[in-house]
Amino acid sequence: MSSKKAHQTPAEVLKSLELSGQEDLDRQIKNWVSWDRNEATLDQVLDAVRDQDWQALRVRLCNRIPFGPGGLRGSMRAGFDSINDLVIIETAQGLAAYLSDSYPSIQKRETQGVVIGYDGRYNSKRFAQLTSAVFLNNNYKVYLFNRMTPTPFIPFAIAALKCLAGIVVTASHNPKEDNGFKVYAANGAQILPPSDTKIFEAIMANLEPKPSSWDLSILTGNPLLEDPYRQIYPVYYDTLRKLLPPVHLDTNECSQLRFIYTPMHGVGYSFMREAFYQARLKPLIPVPEQKDPDPEFHTLVYPNPEEGREALLMAIKKAEAEHCTVILANDPDADRLAAAELDAKGRWKIFTGNELGALLAWWALESYRTRTSKPDVSNCVMLSSTVSSRIVGAIARAEGFTHVETLTGFNWLGNKALELQAAGRTVLFAFEESLGFMFGMNVADKDGIAAATQLATMACHLRSTRNLTIIEKLREIYDTYGYHAAISSHYICGDPDLIETIFERLRNFEEEQPGTYPKSILDGDFEVVHVRDLTKGLDTAYADRKSRLPMIPGEQMIKFTFTNGFVVSLWSTSRDHKLRYCSELCGLPEEKEWLELNDKLHLMTQAVIEEFYQPNLHGLMRASQFDAL
Structure with a gap:
């Protein structure tokens, strides 16, 4: 920034520039320059005005990034169509207004409040802090995780702390240029329509940032602000361990099976390491180049386990060097699970989401019977999305439990599971083909940490009790219930x-x-x-x-x-x-x-x-x- 420009206010800079002459665009340019306090994104807009790049400005400023059941997700750049400080503040202000209408009790807001987490992407921590500032300025109790956390910790914390809502700043497995703002309701599940529409309407009614929304000093010494990490961490692993019958814990401890693991440059490694310790599994062998959070995702074109072999190349190389036969992978926010196994001919079988769904559905039923000694499963339920394999329905018909189909997405699966649980049903498992798995009801959303722990325990059980591989068990499932x-x-x-x-x-x-x-x-x-x-x-x-x-x-x-x-x-x-x-x-x-x-x-x-x-x-x-x- 030149010294002359540095001494000018944004309004003064704008006054010296020639605008487009298009009323709607010029209004949005003036809004951006008046509202944005981030120097980098403000300069992007001012430079485009100087260059008279009206087409780019129209795209960025006259379009609004959509807010749906999945919240926001998009590229990080200047513009109302993207993810940036200003759009995050506007979204947080709208969400706070929506929740204040939904929960008019000031005491409820000050005692239950919201929980906020973030992943390892560029700007994630800052976006989480700006969101926290907005809610603190609206007199909400704010549980802000002060370290990167897996997405499943947010819905878990909502239920454990009885919060009114939860937010996680993440773009999951999107490219490095993206980020997002994901919202959970008070029940710990992702929001459903029409809540997303109502939140969007509240955002549009609260677009102009309050000056206090930019002030992060409110995060220092605020009695309404608390880091829930030390409270949530042990409780999460306690509930995870309780889904593992003692006999399976004993099998894990005796098993010599080892697992290669990659978090794909995400947040998962330390949390998966603790899960394996609690489950008495052999320590994970991480892919060293991908073990730590890295917003550049420098070894991957796409940090997405749905890319199959391309995403697992380094894990395969590490597995072959370590003579390991099973690979586990989480996406960067650790809510999805991918897996691969070496077959009898020395080829790597990369399991699809449908195949892992079949395996984990069988294992959920097996574990329930072991854990409860109840052969009658007529009250039990499993769920899958409409685009996923019908294998769970086939198992349900043969074994006597109920299978429920929902729309695609864990916002539908999680909410339906909670509805069934409230009606007295025992929900064992839910999945969708895009590598999302919910094992039990500890988290009303997909959880890659819990799913990986269960899959590893299943692999140890199969190897120890029947000398079967995961691949062989999958074929056995198809032999039993239909291919x-x-x-x-x-x-x-x-x-x-x-x-x-x-x-x-x-x-x-x-x-x-x-x-x-x-x-x-x-x-x-x-x-x-x-x-x-x-x-x-x-x-x-x-x-x-x-x-x-x-x-x-x-x-x-x-x-x-x-x-x-x-x-x-x-x-x-x-x-x-x-x-x-x-x-x-x-x-x-x-x-x-x-x-x-x-x-x-x-x-x-x-x-x-x-x-x-x-x-x-x-x-x-x-x-x-x-x-x-």
Whole structure:
């Protein structure tokens, strides 16, 4: 900054510049310059004004980053369409106003308050501190973790401390340029509609930052501010350990099985190390280059375990050097779990989310029976999302417990699990195919630490009692409950309008008959028998053609069921720029033609992509694909 510029106020600098002459844009420029006190982002806007880059300014200042059930997530840069100090303050002010309307009792706000955590990304700590300042200035009790913590600690702390809400600053497994603001309700689960809409309305009604919102001195010596770490840490691990029957703890202690672990440059290592100690497992062997938090994620193109082998290359190298056969991985905020195992032919099998869901569902049932000595499981429930494998439903039908399907996302899974628990049901497990697993009800959200501990305990149990590998157990599950061949993948698409065009084409597939969906693939060889379009609330499987799952007009989601039982879900959410698809074809337990089933699955999936998505996919980048076993 030049010395002359340094002595000018932002308003003086702006006065000396020529604006665009476009009323709405100029108003937003003036708002930004008047409100933003972060020198770096303020300079980005002022420099764009000097350069008369009106197009970039319009994109950044005349668009608002959406606030949905997942909160905020986006790139860190100047602009109301992005993540930065100003947008975080505006969001915190709106959330505080929403909660004050929801909880008018001042005593409740001053005693129960909110819990706030953050991950290891750039600016995460600062964003958490700014959020804390806003809530302290509104006379809320604030439990601010003063160190990086896994996302599951926030919903756990809400329940343990009886808070009114929780916030975690994280962009999970997004690229390093991104960050986010995730909100949990008083029940410890992620918020559901219409709460997100009401919070957004409160944000828009409280956009101008109060001067006090920028003042972090309020974090020093404030009686309403407390670090909950020492209180929450031991309680979290105590509840984690209680889900492990003593006999499994003994098996873990005797087992010689070792595990390679990567937190993908995230927060997970020290917390996973403690989990393994509490579970009496052999100490983890970390990937040294990825062990510590690193906001650059310097060894990974994408810090996302859903990328499969690409994300686990260094873990595989370390496992081979250490002669270990099992790899565990968390994403950077430690709420997801990925795993791989060396097979009998020396190849690494990277498990899909659906396969880990099958394994952990079996293990949840096995553990419950061991822990309670109750063979009757009729009161027990497991949940999975609508785009996940139907394997849990098959296990439920065979074993006598209940399976519940929800919309995609742990906001739906967690809230439904809490609802079932309140009704007296015993919730054992929930999962979604994107590597999210909830084991028990200690955390009403996905928890990669608990899931990894359970998977490692299962591996020790299988090896010690039956000399089985995880791969062999998965095959045994399919032999028992039917083979479930599945594919999950996605295309990268940064154009929301193109995504909408693709889905509207599916809803008007025949030009001469608007409102018709595709009826078949491969020249009519395989016919569509049912269509469920949750964007429109349609399900042709029912006589009234109404979906039994909630309608989600703000998202795109269509599921096709074919006459041979093949199902494919096509969807996209506002949280990312992905055009996702999941497909599945199931066989009965007595049907052993797995290769034939796989071949048919791949044939039909490819046909759906080519016939349903084309011609719109030109130029889109296809992501790494998880294939069936």
